[in-house]
Structure formats: structure tokens, C-alpha cells
Amino acid sequence: xxxxxxxxxxxxxxxxxxxxxxxxxxxxxxxxxxxxxxxxxxxxxxxxxxxxxxxxxxxxxxxxxxxxxxxxxxxxxxxxxxxxxxxxxxxxxxxxxxxxxxxxxxxxxxxxxxxxxxxxxxxxxxxxxxxxxxxxxxxxxxxxxxxxxxxxxxxxxxxxxxxxxxxxxxxxxxxxxxxxxxxxxxxxxxxxxxxxxxxxxxxxxxxxxxxxxxxxxxxxxxxxxxxxxxxxxxxxxxxxxxxxxxxxxxxxxxxxxxxxxxxxxxxxxxxxxxxxxxxxxxxxxxxxxxxxxxxxxxxxxxxxxxxxxxxx
Amino acid sequence: xxxxxxxxxxxxxxxxxxxxxxxxxxxxxxxxxxxxxxxxxxxxxxxxxxxxxxxxxxxxxxxxxxxxxxxxxxxxxxxxxxxxxxxxxxxxxxxxxxxxxxxxxxxxxxxxxxxxxxxxxxxxxxxxxxxxxxxxxxxxxxxxxxxxxxxxxxxxxxxxxxxxxxxxxxxxxxxxxxxxxxxxxxxxxxxxxxxxxxxxxxxxxxxxxxxxxxxxxxxxxxxxxxxxxxxxxxxxxxxxxxxxxxxxxxxxxxxxxxxxxxxxxxxxxxxxxxxxxxxxxxxxxxxxxxxxxxxxxxxxxxxxxxxxxxxx
Amino acid sequence: xxxxxxxxxxxxxxxxxxxxxxxxxxxxxxxxxxxxxxxxxxxxxxxxxxxxxxxxxxxxxxxxxxxxxxxxxxxxxxxxxxxxxxxxxxxxxxxxxxxxxxxxxxxxxxxxxxxxxxxxxxxxxxxxxxxxxxxxxxxxxxxxxxxxxxxxxxxxxxxxxxxxxxxxxxxxxxxxxxxxxxxxxxxxxxxxxxxxxxxxxxxxxxxxxxxxxxxxxxxxxxxxxxxxxxxxxxxxxxxxxxxxxxxxxxxxxxxxxxxxxxxxxxxxxxxxxxxxxxxxxxxxxxxxxxxxxxxxxxxxxxxxxxxxxxxx
Numbered sequence: 001x002x003x004x005x006x007x008x009x010x011x012x013x014x015x016x017x018x019x020x021x022x023x024x025x026x027x028x029x030x031x032x033x034x035x036x037x038x039x040x041x042x043x044x045x046x047x048x049x050x051x052x053x054x055x056x057x058x059x060x061x062x063x064x065x066x067x068x069x070x071x072x073x074x075x076x077x078x079x080x081x082x083x084x085x086x087x088x089x090x091x092x093x094x095x096x097x098x099x100x101x102x103x104x105x106x107x108x109x110x111x112x113x114x115x116x117x118x119x120x121x122x123x124x125x126x127x128x129x130x131x132x133x134x135x136x137x138x139x140x141x142x143x144x145x146x147x148x149x150x151x152x153x154x155x156x157x158x159x160x161x162x163x164x165x166x167x168x169x170x171x172x173x174x175x176x177x178x179x180x181x182x183x184x185x186x187x188x189x190x191x192x193x194x195x196x197x198x199x200x201x202x203x204x205x206x207x208x209x210x211x212x213x214x215x216x217x218x219x220x221x222x223x224x225x226x227x228x229x230x231x232x233x234x235x236x237x238x239x240x241x242x243x244x245x246x247x248x249x250x251x252x253x254x255x256x257x258x259x260x261x262x263x264x265x266x267x268x269x270x271x272x273x274x275x276x277x278x279x280x281x282x283x284x285x286x287x288x289x290x291x292x293x294x295x296x297x298x299x300x301x302x303x304x305x306x307x308x309x310x311x312x
Numbered sequence: 313x314x315x316x317x318x319x320x321x322x323x324x325x326x327x328x329x330x331x332x333x334x335x336x337x338x339x340x341x342x343x344x345x346x347x348x349x350x351x352x353x354x355x356x357x358x359x360x361x362x363x364x365x366x367x368x369x370x371x372x373x374x375x376x377x378x379x380x381x382x383x384x385x386x387x388x389x390x391x392x393x394x395x396x397x398x399x400x401x402x403x404x405x406x407x408x409x410x411x412x413x414x415x416x417x418x419x420x421x422x423x424x425x426x427x428x429x430x431x432x433x434x435x436x437x438x439x440x441x442x443x444x445x446x447x448x449x450x451x452x453x454x455x456x457x458x459x460x461x462x463x464x465x466x467x468x469x470x471x472x473x474x475x476x477x478x479x480x481x482x483x484x485x486x487x488x489x490x491x492x493x494x495x496x497x498x499x500x501x502x503x504x505x506x507x508x509x510x511x512x513x514x515x516x517x518x519x520x521x522x523x524x525x526x527x528x529x530x531x532x533x534x535x536x537x538x539x540x541x542x543x544x545x546x547x548x549x550x551x552x553x554x555x556x557x558x559x560x561x562x563x564x565x566x567x568x569x570x571x572x573x574x575x576x577x578x579x580x581x582x583x584x585x586x587x588x589x590x591x592x593x594x595x596x597x598x599x600x601x602x603x604x605x606x607x608x609x610x611x612x613x614x615x616x617x618x619x620x621x622x623x624x
Numbered sequence: 625x626x627x628x629x630x631x632x633x634x635x636x637x638x639x640x641x642x643x644x645x646x647x648x649x650x651x652x653x654x655x656x657x658x659x660x661x662x663x664x665x666x667x668x669x670x671x672x673x674x675x676x677x678x679x680x681x682x683x684x685x686x687x688x689x690x691x692x693x694x695x696x697x698x699x700x701x702x703x704x705x706x707x708x709x710x711x712x713x714x715x716x717x718x719x720x721x722x723x724x725x726x727x728x729x730x731x732x733x734x735x736x737x738x739x740x741x742x743x744x745x746x747x748x749x750x751x752x753x754x755x756x757x758x759x760x761x762x763x764x765x766x767x768x769x770x771x772x773x774x775x776x777x778x779x780x781x782x783x784x785x786x787x788x789x790x791x792x793x794x795x796x797x798x799x800x801x802x803x804x805x806x807x808x809x810x811x812x813x814x815x816x817x818x819x820x821x822x823x824x825x826x827x828x829x830x831x832x833x834x835x836x837x838x839x840x841x842x843x844x845x846x847x848x849x850x851x852x853x854x855x856x857x858x859x860x861x862x863x864x865x866x867x868x869x870x871x872x873x874x875x876x877x878x879x880x881x882x883x884x885x886x887x888x889x890x891x892x893x894x895x896x897x898x899x900x901x902x903x904x905x906x907x908x909x910x911x912x913x914x915x916x917x918x919x920x921x922x923x924x925x926x927x928x929x930x931x932x933x934x935x936x
Contacts (some may be wrong), residue, residue, distance in 0.1 A: 031723045036668030038696070044348030046376060048756040057719055060698060066671060072379040074372060095369055098599035099376050100344045159909050258398050264715050287722035301484070356660030360689060384662070384691040386684060403888050407681055410911035411688050412656045 002300045006103065006124030008115050009134035010175040018143065018179060025144050025289070025296035029274055031068060032292060037127070041303050042071035045102040050093065051128070052078040052108040057263060057287060058128050058137070062105050065294035069173035071102070071302075089113065090120060097121040102302045106130075111168075124301050132166045138262055139172035141293040143180065145286050146217055149258050154181030159211045162221030162270060163192040164204075169262045170221060174200050187211035188243060208243055212252035219260040220245055220270040236269055250280075258282050314612045315391065318415065318436030320427050321446035322487040330455065330491060332406030337456050337601070337608035343380060344604060353615050354383035354482045357414040363440070364390040364420040369575060369599060370440050370449070373562035374417050377606035383414070385613075394454050401425065402432060409433040414614045418442075423480075429531055430493050444478045451484035453490060453605040458529055459600050461570050466493030471523045471565070473555055474582060476516075477502040482533060488513050499523035500555060520555055524564035531572040532557055532582040548581055562592075626924045630727070632739050633758035634799040642767065642803060649768050649920035655692060656916060665927050667696035669726040674717065676702040676720070676732040681887060681911060682752050682761070686729050689918035695726070713737065714744060721745040725924045730754075735792075746848030748925050754791045762831070762886055763796035765917040769803060769910050770841055773882050778805030783835045783877070785867055786845030787816040793886045794845060798824050803873075807919075811835035812867060832867055836876035843884040844869055846893040860893055870896035873905060874904075882906050 002017065009090030010018075032039055047066040052060050066073040076096065078234060089108070096104065101123045106114040118125035131134040144228060147153055158177045163171045164186045177184045178201050187205040197204050205211035214225065223239060245259060259271065259281035267273045275281050314329065316598040322330075343349055359378040363371050371387065378385040388408065401420070409417065413435045418426040423443030430437035441447040459465055470489045476482045476498045489496045490513050498509060499517040509516050517523035524530060534549060557571065573581065579585045587593050626641065634642075671690040671792060675683050683699065690697040700720065710890055713732070720728065729746045730738040735755030742845060744748035753759040771777055782801045788794045788810045801808045802825050821828050829835035836842060838884040869883065883895065883905035891897045897907050 034668070037670065037724065038668035044346070044350035044380075046349065046379070048372075051356060056700075056716060060672075060700060060720065061723060063698055068668075072376070074375055074379075076368075078854075088576075092368060094596065095575060095599050096372065098596040099373060099603050100349065100600065101376075159384075171691070179774070257902075263719060265713075276914075284718065284722040285718050288724065291723050356658070356662035356692075358661065358691070360684075384688070386687055386691075388680075388684060401889075404680060406683065406908065407887060410908040411685060411915050412661065412912065413688075458714050517861075 002297070004124055004301070006118060006126050006301055007136050007297060008118060008125065008127045010172045010179070011134065013136075013176075013179070015179045017135045018047040018176060020062070020139070020149060021140055021293070021296055021300060022144050024300060025140070025293040026147075028292040028299075029289065031295070032288065037068050038067070038070060040058045040070045041121050041299055042066070042069040043151055045302050046100070047071045047073045047298065047302075048096050048101045048123075049073065049075045049105045049128075050078075050096065050104055050106045051076070051156060052089070052106070053129070053130070054115070058107065061287070061290040062128065062294050062298075065222040065291050065298055068291070069295055069298055069303075071298070074101070089222070090117065091309050093117045094120060097123050103298060119138055126297065126301065128167055132168050132171070133205045134172045134175075136172050137290070137294055138169050139176040140297070141286055141290045142173055142219070142260060142262075143176050144289045144293055145260065145282055148285070148289070149282060150216060153177065156216040157214050158219060159215040160182045160184065160221065161208065161245070162188050162223055164188050164221070165192050165194040165198060167221050171200075173219065174202055175241040179204070182217075182223040185211050185215070186242045188241070192207070208245075208249060209252050212249070212257075215253040215257055217260060218245060218250065218253050218257050220265075222262060222264065223266060237265065240269045244269055244271065245275060247274060250275070256280075260286060263287065288306065316436055316611070316613070318430060318438050318613055319448050319609060320430060320437065322448045322451050322484045322491070323446065324489070325488075327491045330452070330488060333452055333605070333608055333612060334456050334459060336612060337605040338459075340604040342599065343607070344600065348504045349380050350382055351380070352382045353611055354378070354381040354414070355375070357383045358412070359383045359385045359610065359614075360408050360413045360416045360435075361385065361387045361440075362390075362408065362416055362418045364401070364418075364425070365441070367419055369602065370419065371481040371601070372419065374606050377603050377610055381607055381610060381615075382438045382605070383610070386413070402429065403428045406432060409435050411514060413419040415492070429550075436607065438613065441480055444480050444483070446487075446611050447574075448604070449606055449609060450481050450486050451488040452609070453598055453602045454485055454531070454572060454574075455488050456601045456605055457572065457594055458570070460597070460601070461594060462528060465489060468494040468497045468528040469526050470494050470529040470531060471527040472496065472498045472531045472533065473520065473523065473557070474500050475535055476500050476509060476533070477506040478502050478536070479533050483512075485502040485531065486514055490514070497523050497527070501551070501584075514515070520557075521564050523571060524561070524569075527565040527569055529572060530557060530562065530565050530569050532577075534574060534576065535578060535581055552581045556581055557582065557587060559586060562587070568592075572598060575599065626921070628803045629926070630742060630750050631760050631921060632742060632749065632751045634760045634763050634796045634803070635758065637800075637803070639803045642764070642800060644919070645920055645924060646765055646768050646771060648924060649764070649917040650771075652916040652919040652923075653913065654859075655882075655919070656912065658851070661692050662694060662695045663692070665923055666693040666726070669695045669926050670724070671695045671697045671746055671922065672725045672747075673697065673699045673752075674702075674728055674730045675700070676713070676722065676730075676737070677753070679731055681914065682731065685911070685914040686722070686752065686918050686922075688753060690914050692915070693919055693922055693927075695922070698725070713863070714741065717741045717745060721747050722858070723750060750921065750925065753792055756792055756795070758796045758798050759792040759800075760800075761914070761918055761921060763795050765799040765885060765910055765914045766797055766843070766886075767800050768917055769884065769906055770882070772909070773906060774840060776850055777801060780806040780840040781838050781845060782806050782808045782841040783839040784808065784810045784843045784845065785832065785869070787847055788812050788845070789816050789818040790848070791845050795824075797843065798826055800872045802826070806841075809835050809839070813863070813879055832873060833876050836873070836881075836900050839877040839881055841884060842874065842877050843870060843882050845891075845895055846886060847890060857934065864893045868893055868895065869899060869910075871898060873900065874899070879906075884910060887911065896931050
């Protein structure tokens with residue numbers, strides 16, 4: 001599935017594929033601890049980062065992942081392109097594809113664009129986040145981080161808190177953790193919970209106390225302040241009081257619960273300052289695992305299995 | 313001529329030099345089909361992309377070309393630079409030159425800027441497009457693409473259609489195809505035909521039917537919509553009706569005529585949607601050949617002949 | 625001190641450390657003269673350029689320096705980042721740090737930011753200019769350039785002319801040349817001389833003739849025109865007449881005095897057109913030495929001594 005195909009969403013993956021990605025990523029984490037953090041696995045392969053939406057973490061993470069595998073990484077940000085000449089997104093993508101990249105990583109603010117592009121490209125496409133649809137590499141790095149802390153995913157209880165309706169991170173994690181046998185719950189203000197969310201197999205709560213009860217993993221999502229100031233919710237202060245996590249509220253969860261956040265954190269809103277920076281939050285582990293996870297995915301999508309083995 | 317000198321325009325080249333570039337590029341096309349698309353030819357050489365005007369295709373194409381030859385590629389876009397401090401273009405270029413690059417690729421919206429810069433730099437300069445003057449690598453990749461389709465350039469009839477007066481692509485292709493023995497014709501609305509165009513050895517037409525009659529190659533140029541909305545021409549719709557190419561109008565040309573466009577295409581204006589995407593148009597071949605052509609040029613400008621031979 | 629620590633300012637360095645950096649840089653200058661300008665010293669190391677303020681020379685210089693040592697260089701400019709989502713500077717830096725870079729180069733318009741960031745990162749930090757505080761690599765490349773011309777620093781007289789109060793280049797050079805045994809003098813309009821400048825061990829002048837008398841090195845600083853048009857000084861023309869250097873005024877200095885400028889030069893303001901381009905000015909030497917100096921610094925901060933030796 002992955003090799004030569006890319007990855008558009010967690011929804012498309014089998015459990016065995018998720019396991020393969022996580023196992024490969026776990027082996028990749030070791031490379032980041034070396035002095036020479038580079039393997040020749042993807043030497044001579046070209047990775048294009050095609051970001052129509054700016055991003056700190058994700059683009060840099062893919063760039064570093066590609067370079068650690070010795071690939072050539074070409075960043076293509078939409079603003080500096082002939083898109084200002086109103087070239088269509090598909091034409092831009094097909095033009096880049098004609099330069100024979102081995103993989104194209106795409107972020108776009110409209111759900112479904114990576115799929116539309118993947119349908120017409122020769123190169124495999126990895127979705128780096130599309131609208132409110134999916135952000136599969138974020139969910140995979142989240143699963144890797146939980147696995148490192150808990151030694152399993154099966155049977156865990158994962159509580160996702162925030163703007164579930166507009167979050168690609170939430171959707172991908174719901175698919176991923178559910179496939180791996182975890183129980184996923186979501187909570188947020190009523191206006192941020194999609195009406196039919198239970199179709200995805202999750203239970204929805206409007207009380208923080210209830211959603212956290214018995215949770216092994218507490219995942220806070222980033223709130224778009226713009227949205228809070230609109231119709232969705234009365235105020236940032238009220239959101240923080242009701243759904244913001246601090247050490248006191250964390251006691252509703254299991255004693256050994258971990259706290260996650262895809263970043264960047266609005267300190268004092270989704271998480272207290274204290275929790276944003278200290279255990280049991282694992283936010284920087286998530287970032288670090290992001291590089292290893294993307295190395296694994298690039299390797300599985302672009303590389304040939306024998307190549308890695310030869311390097312070991 | 314090329315080695316250590318660079319390339320400012322097709323006007324400066326001898327036919328034998330064009331042949332050398334095209335033959336070298338043809339050999340480079342094979343590298344793009346490999347799994348490991350990289351040769352160590354320019355290892356340790358530094359290429360600076362100095363783009364004062366944004367560009368999708370050309371900058372990325374040079375970047376990928378440089379990396380496939382193992383060069384270090386440094387992108388320098390004018391907007392993020394101290395040009396905002398009103399540093400002069402020449403001072404910027406001389407500063408970069410003092411960092412000992414092996415080649416500087418320059419695009420600027422004013423005709424003649426690459427030549428002015430080349431006059432004061434130690435590093436060889438490649439013109440990646442200057443105003444309405446020349447875009448030599450575009451013409452070379454166009455010639456390579458035609459050669460692949462027709463096995464010759466000598467004796468062909470090439471019809472270039474569009475805003476001839478303001479097109480650097482047209483100028484470079486007129487020089488190039490003429491030097492290689494092809495007959496070049498141009499056509500466009502009267503306001504888009506420069507008065508003295510026949511000095512360049514081409515015949516000018518205002519009828520699409522006449523210019524296409526007997527043509528082996530139909531090259532449509534990109535129309536700047538801004539320009540159409542000004543004084544030059546009544547409307548986009550009228551341009552499309554008169555000079556836009558679709559399958560019906562293509563019958564005026566030879567049965568085996570190919571259709572080219574430097575991209576990005578305004579679909580439904582210069583070319584019908586159908587022709588933009590399907591044979592006999594060779595638009596994505598042009599893009600693909602762009603990488604091979606620029607590899608060849610960088611190799612001829614920067615590298616030493618024995619280096620490539622040693623790698624083979 | 626340097627290895628694993630980084631460099632925040634010249635103020636923190638011992639004379640012996642400056643000597644080590646300059647000696648190492650002098651050896652690195654030789655690499656820039658080779659055809660293959662690349663050594664494998666930092667292969668597999670990751671350098672992040674984190675520039676919150678745009679810069680032509682410094683960022684490109686660090687990028688080329690890193691690549692010549694075979695490091696992977698990742699450029700991260702603040703504008704294209706999630707800083708637009710109001711992520712804090714410290715959170716951005718910690719996120720990048722979690723991707724395990726081996727060195728982070730930081731420029732910020734506020735004095736002290738690199739230090740604040742360095743306090744919370746695992747990776748060593750190199751200050752590439754912070755507000756009006758320090759620009760240590762500029763001072764080091766200036767010292768290297770003077771050493772190449774004069775064969776010594778000890779006992780020289782260095783005159784720095786311009787907006788001393790707001791110049792990080794001035795501060796770093798005052799620290800550096802003073803530590804190396806040179807006599808440093810400064811001059812500028814009264815509004816551009818900080819009141820307590822003599823605390824730094826330099827003598828302040830308001831007459832160009834006096835400051836140049838006996839000078840071996842004449843260093844003109846860049847004037848921010850914006851500032852001149854404010855309260856600080858009557859006019860650009862008056863500044864040029866009083867403190868601009870041309871060949872006539874240069875006669876106040878020693879016969880063999882050299883002229884320096886950190887660039888970009890406002891021609892006809894700080895320096896005459898003639899002096900901006902010709903000896904005894906050494907402005908392009910400064911740029912060229914910038915690459916070698918940054919290679920040396922990266923090597924001393926990131927590399928292990930045995931690595932370089934093994935390559936020689």
C-alpha cells in the first residue's frame with residue numbers, strides 16, 4: 001500500500017500498516033541520537049515539500065527527515081511561485097511531477113486537495129494536512145509517542161479535547177487510535193462537536209470531568225482564537241475555565257495519564273503554563289518523534305526494503 | 313565559450329555550441345529515469361539561484377538540476393534580502409560572488425541585468441530570464457523537446473503564436489531554431505508583433521491559418537491577462553477566438569505537428585483544455601527536459617569534461 | 625568554551641579563544657580556493673538558520689559555510705512560520721530544538737533574544753546579530769581580514785566611524801579588537817555616540833580628522849537613512865560631508881591604512897563610490913572571510929577536533 005503510493009489519510013490504513021510504520025519509526029528514533037544523524041537510504045531521491053499553507057513544524061520536520069535519509073529536499077512554498085500568476089494548483093503539481101520527484105508532500109487548507117493532486121501525479125503523495133480532513137503524520141507520531149510511554153495502544157483510553165469539528169488532528173487520531181484498539185473519547189463546547197461524531201465510533205462529552213475519567217492519554221487540541229471570538233464560543237477565558245487543562249483538572253484522569261498537544265500551545269488556554277512545559281506532558285517528545293516518523297514513512301513510501309537492511 | 317563563462321542568451325551561441333548542449337542534455341535525460349538520480353559531477357561546487365522575480369518552474373528546475381549533479385544549491389530570493397535596505401543589485405551580486413560560488417543563475421524583470429551583473433562577477437552567470445530580452449534555457453529545452461519528437465531541427469517549420477513583442481521566450485526561440493536551420497514564423501494580434509521583427513529573419517503573420525500552414529511545431533506563448541485588459545487587445549475572449557489553439561484549428565498545421573507552451577497555460581485562452589493536457593502537446597516533456605537541459609548546461613559551464621567521463 | 629556551547633558575543637571570549645577561531649578560519653580560507661570546496665567534517669550534522677530578521681549576507685554566508693562542511697542546513701525564516709499564529713519565540717526555538725539540530729544560528733532585532741533562547745535549548749546557539757547588542761561573527765571576520773592585511777592585531781589603531789550607539793557591529797568590534805591588544809577609537813555625530821562609551825575602553829571623537837590621525841584601520845558603519853531623517857542628525861548630505869570617507873579624508877589616516885565596511889554600503893554617504901569599490905578598501909575580503917570564519921566557528925562549536933585532523 002505505502003510503497004510507491006504515499007499516504008493520504010489514516011482512514012485508508014490497515015492496522016498492520018500502522019504497526020509497520022510505528023515499528024520502522026521506532027528504529028529511526030535511534031538515528032537522531034547519533035553524532036552522524038544520516039543514513040544513505042534515499043540518496044539520489046528527490047522530495048518536494050509543496051506547502052500551500054505555511055507551517056513551522058511540519059515542513060521543517062519533513063525537510064530534516066528527508067535530509068537524514070540523504071534525500072534531496074526541495075521546498076516549494078506557494079507564495080513565491082507562479083501561483084501569483086493564477087496557475088492552477090493541479091498544473092503546479094503536474095509541473096513539479098514532470099521533474100521526476102520521488103515523493104511530494106502536500107499541505108493545503110482545503111480538504112481533499114492532496115487526494116485530487118495524487119490522482120494525477122506519478123510521484124507518491126504524502127498528505128501533510130488538508131483543511132479539517134486529515135493530518136496523518138501527526139496522528140502517527142502521536143501514536144508512536146503514546147506507544148513509547150505506555151508500551152501498548154490496545155486497550156488504552158484516549159481523550160481528545162477541543163475544537164473537534166474543525167480539527168484534522170482529531171480526525172486522524174480518531175481513526176488511528178481506534179484502529180489500534182484504543183477507546184477514543186472527545187470533548188469540547190457543543191458548537192465544536194460535530195453532530196454525527198459518534199459515527200466514527202467515539203463517544204462525545206461536554207464535561208471535562210467525564211471525558212477525563214479513566215483516561216490514559218489526554219490530548220488537547222489547539223484553539224483558533226479567531227474562532228473563539230466568532231460565534232462558536234463566548235470567550236477565550238470561558239474556554240480556558242471549562243476545557244483548559246491544569247494539574248487540578250488532570251486529577252480526573254488516571255494517575256499516570258500523559259498530556260499531549262500538537263502545538264503550538266496557547267499557554268493558559270488549552271494547557272496551563274506549567275503543563276505546557278513539564279511532565280506528564282510529552283509535547284517535545286511528539287516533535288522529536290515527528291522526525292523519526294517521517295523518516296520511516298519516506299523510507300516505506302520511497303525506499304526499497306533491501307536498502308535499509310544493507311545499511312544496518 | 314560556455315566553460316567558466318556562463319550563458320546570457322542564445323544570440324551569443326554558435327550552432328555547434330547549441331549542438332553540444334543538446335547532445336549533453338540528451339545524455340542527462342537518462343539520469344532522471346534512474347532510482348538514484350544523482351551523479352557526483354559537481355560535488356563541492358556551489359550554485360546560487362539569484363531570483364529577483366518569482367518563478368515556479370525555472371528556479372525549482374535549476375535547483376533540482378544542481379542537486380542531481382551533487383552541487384550545493386543556495387536559493388537567494390530578492391524579497392528576503394537586504395534589498396529591502398535598498399542595496400543595489402550589483403552590490404548584492406558582488407557580495408554573493410565574494411562567497412566564491414561556481415555559478416550564479418539570475419532572473420530579473422529588466423532586460424540586460426544579467427549581462428550587467430556578469431560583467432562584474434568572477435563566477436559565470438546563467439540568464440534565467442531577463443525582461444523581454446532572452447530566456448535561453450527555455451529555448452534550449454524547447455529545442456531538445458522538438459529534437460526528441462522529430463529527430464532533427466534543420467528544415468522544420470516552427471510557428472510561434474502570441475505576444476511576440478513582449479516575450480523573451482519568443483526571442484530566444486527565434487534565435488535558436490533559426491541557428492539550427494529551422495524556418496521560424498510568428499503570429500499574433502498586430503499590437504503584439506514588434507514592427508521590425510523580420511530583421512530577426514522570421515516572417516510575421518496576423519492570420520492563424522496562414523502561420524500554421526505546413527508547421528511541424530506549434531508553440532503558443534503565455535498571454536499576460538493584465539496586458540489584454542489594457543490597450544493591446546480587446547479581450548481575452550477575442551484573443552482566444554482568434555489565436556487560441558484547439559484541435560480544429562490545429563488541422564491547419566501538418567498532421568504530425570506537435571504543440572508546445574512554456575507554461576503555465578491559461579486554459580481556454582492560448583490552448584484548449586483538451587490540448588493543454590493531451591498529445592500532440594508535449595508540455596510536460598518540456599518541463600522534464602528542463603531539468604536535463606539545465607544539468608547539461610551547469611556541467612558545461614562549471615564542470616570539467618574529464619569529470620563526467622570518469623563517472624560513466 | 626565553544627565546543628557544544630555556541631557563541632553569543634565577543635564579550636564572553638578570552639583572547640586565546642579568539643586566536644583559536646582566527647587560526648582555524650585562516651586554515652578554512654584555503655578550502656574556498658579549491659575546485660571541490662567541501663570537506664566531510666560535519667556530515668550528518670544539522671544546522672538550523674533561525675532568522676527573525678531578514679539578512680542577505682549573514683544567512684547565506686552561514687548556509688554556504690555549513691554546506692562546505694557537508695552539514696545539512698535548514699533555513700527557517702520567521703515570516704513563513706507559525707509565528708503568524710502568534711507562537712512565542714521560545715516555543716518556536718524549543719520545537720526546532722526537539723528535532724535535534726547540532727547548532728542553531730539566530731538573528732533577532734531585539735538585543736538578548738539569542739541568549740534567552742540559548743538558555744533553554746540543548747543545541748548550541750550562535751548569535752548572528754541581536755538588536756544593538758552584538759554581532760560576533762562580523763567582528764571575528766573583521767579581525768581575520770585585518771590580520772591578513774597587517775599580520776598582527778596587537779598595537780594597531782582601529783577607528784570606527786558612524787552610528788556607534790545603535791551598532792552591534794561596533795560593540796562586537798570594540799570588544800574584539802580591544803581584547804587582541806588594538807587601540808579602538810570611535811567617532812560620529814554627538815547623537816550617535818553613547819554617553820558612557822569610554823567605559824568600554826575606547827576614546828570617542830566628534831572630529832573625523834582626529835579619529836583618523838594615526839589609524840591603521842578605518843571602519844565605516846552603515847547609516848540607517850531612516851534614522852538620519854529622524855531626530856538624530858540633520859541630513860544625509862551633512863553626514864556625508866562630515867563623516868563620509870573619501871580619498872582626501874583618508875589622508876588623515878596612516879599611509880597604509882585599510883578601509884572596511886560591514887555592508888551594504890550607502891555609496892556617497894559612508895564611503896565615496898571610489899572607495900567602496902577599490903583598494904585600500906577590503907569590503908569583499910570581509911565577505912569572503914565571512915564564509916571561512918563561519919566554517920571555523922561551526923567546526924569548533926559542533927565538530928570534534930579529531931574529525932578535521934583525519935581529513936587533512
